[in-house]
Amino acid sequence: MIIESRHEKFPVGKYVVGEFGWRTHTISNGKPMLNGVPQAWIIPDLGNLPLSIALGALGMPGNTAYFGFLELCQPKPGETVFVTGAAGAVGSLVGQIAKIKGCKVVGIAGSDEKGKWLTDELGFDHFINYKTDDIVKKIKECAPNGIDCYFDNVGGEISSKILLNMNTFGRISVCGAISGYNETSSPKATIVQYPVTMNQLRMEGFIAHRWLDRWFEGIQQNMKWIEEGKLKYRETVTHGFENMYSAFADMLRGGNTGKAIVKV
Amino acid sequence: MIIESRHEKFPVGKYVVGEFGWRTHTISNGKPMLNGVPQAWIIPDLGNLPLSIALGALGMPGNTAYFGFLELCQPKPGETVFVTGAAGAVGSLVGQIAKIKGCKVVGIAGSDEKGKWLTDELGFDHFINYKTDDIVKKIKECAPNGIDCYFDNVGGEISSKILLNMNTFGRISVCGAISGYNETSSPKATIVQYPVTMNQLRMEGFIAHRWLDRWFEGIQQNMKWIEEGKLKYRETVTHGFENMYSAFADMLRGGNTGKAIVKV
Numbered sequence: 001m002i003i004e005s006r007h008e009k010f011p012v013g014k015y016v017v018g019e020f021g022w023r024t025h026t027i028s029n030g031k032p033m034l035n036g037v038p039q040a041w042i043i044p045d046l047g048n049l050p051l052s053i054a055l056g057a058l059g060m061p062g063n064t065a066y067f068g069f070l071e072l073c074q075p076k077p078g079e080t081v082f083v084t085g086a087a088g089a090v091g092s093l094v095g096q097i098a099k100i101k102g103c104k105v106v107g108i109a110g111s112d113e114k115g116k117w118l119t120d121e122l123g124f125d126h127f128i129n130y131k132t133d134d135i136v137k138k139i140k141e142c143a144p145n146g147i148d149c150y151f152d153n154v155g156g157e158i159s160s161k162i163l164l165n166m167n168t169f170g171r172i173s174v175c176g177a178i179s180g181y182n183e184t185s186s187p188k189a190t191i192v193q194y195p196v197t198m199n200q201l202r203m204e205g206f207i208a209h210r211w212l213d214r215w216f217e218g219i220q221q222n223m224k225w226i227e228e229g230k231l232k233y234r235e236t237v238t239h240g241f242e243n244m245y246s247a248f249a250d251m252l253r254g255g256n257t258g259k260a261i262v263k264v
Numbered sequence: 265m266i267i268e269s270r271h272e273k274f275p276v277g278k279y280v281v282g283e284f285g286w287r288t289h290t291i292s293n294g295k296p297m298l299n300g301v302p303q304a305w306i307i308p309d310l311g312n313l314p315l316s317i318a319l320g321a322l323g324m325p326g327n328t329a330y331f332g333f334l335e336l337c338q339p340k341p342g343e344t345v346f347v348t349g350a351a352g353a354v355g356s357l358v359g360q361i362a363k364i365k366g367c368k369v370v371g372i373a374g375s376d377e378k379g380k381w382l383t384d385e386l387g388f389d390h391f392i393n394y395k396t397d398d399i400v401k402k403i404k405e406c407a408p409n410g411i412d413c414y415f416d417n418v419g420g421e422i423s424s425k426i427l428l429n430m431n432t433f434g435r436i437s438v439c440g441a442i443s444g445y446n447e448t449s450s451p452k453a454t455i456v457q458y459p460v461t462m463n464q465l466r467m468e469g470f471i472a473h474r475w476l477d478r479w480f481e482g483i484q485q486n487m488k489w490i491e492e493g494k495l496k497y498r499e500t501v502t503h504g505f506e507n508m509y510s511a512f513a514d515m516l517r518g519g520n521t522g523k524a525i526v527k528v
Contacts, residue, residue: 152457154457155455155456155457155458156455156457159455159457160450174457174460174461175461176457176461177455177457177458177461179455180455180457180458186424186454186455186458187454187455188452188453188454188455189452189453189455190450190451190452191419191420191423191441191443191444191450191451191452191453192419192456193416193418193419193420193423193438193440193441193444193469194419194441194444194450195469196438196467196468196469197438197439197440197441197469197470197471198469198471199469200468200469200470200471200474201468201469202466202467202468202469203460203466203467203468204460204464204465204466204467205457205459205460205461205462205463205464205465205466206461206464207461207462207464210464
């Protein structure tokens, strides 16, 4: 919350979101930082929604899903969309946006409890548990007509297997490679160049700030979908600043469903 | 050569190119095959150029270089372009087209003899020998400002290393994964998703027949550049049908420079 201000666009009493690091107070001039990351933006009127949503579905993760999926995958009604990290802050929104756009959606995550949430509550068509399922067999079962769009949060071997089942001119939006973030050296996986060539795939990586000039378009659209009941979200909240490290490590292990939040 | 015809577009005496397989005679109705591959196309007037060029610089490999590089990499003057398989039928043309477009070009191949041809005769700025050079060090030396475009013929670990040195919004045209074609199982390499995300790269695979409707544009432009002395080509010719297998295996081992041709 802004407690003192000499900037008319940042009035006292409003709430801001910024990537300031962990701190009690921050002084900001409101200008973007050098690398284009916004130092602070005002949280719009959220109605009855909790403030923390500005860190999730109506913040950077929400815009990551909105722009990263729609702009790079260019999904068309009737197409088959795969999402890894499907129960995470971004993946769970991507799958729902794909449903809104009339696609068939398959989510991949690491527990049946997450899968139940995806299919029973969020409307995903199918769920694959990468820890217990026969991935190759399940991919073919869930996508008998092949895969058109893939939103990749994880990288690694699962992604290589998905690429082998993509249709000609399939699109891949690469949001991250979380499967390797816990490794001390860069992980290896079956090379992607073979399916990329044979299936003439387009794979594109992104950072959400690419669409900084359309930032509030994403937030407003996601808010509208939430109000209409078309977009649901979940938060895994850890209480206490002292539990920040374990919350972060747990997120990398896949312990969270939806956005991982630390409440101080 | 057409020896008998009832199709006005395929008159007797003209030469055709087609992916018919190895055979002495072929009957064709001149129509494209189901997968869009042209069953036969007439070789245009080549002037003093040898007929075999219709299998190389003025055929599928020439169009692979022309469309695959220009359309997917979208090179701009002053940008740094990397090419693997640089001394091959396609790679050698890609590097020269990049020079024509005002780029700085670095070729990667497997012998210093090939490298000498690339830099001394074809005008490549730098050459890296992937069998004997310290690849990571050489990449940084040859591309102090990073890499903007990468034409990938090989896949595998070299490609992963190149991707780590690409600039934001770099473009990768994936033509093949020859590094793995001799393997009995799919090879693994350091995953690409990390640099693809961090550097916001676009990687796109293709098969040249995607541009079938512009096929002769590529051939005519390449022919013009050859006539102007801007595009040079080489053929590695193996004589005798009985030597076909060894010519093919030798090509996969990198024995050829330029287009590998078997003359029967």
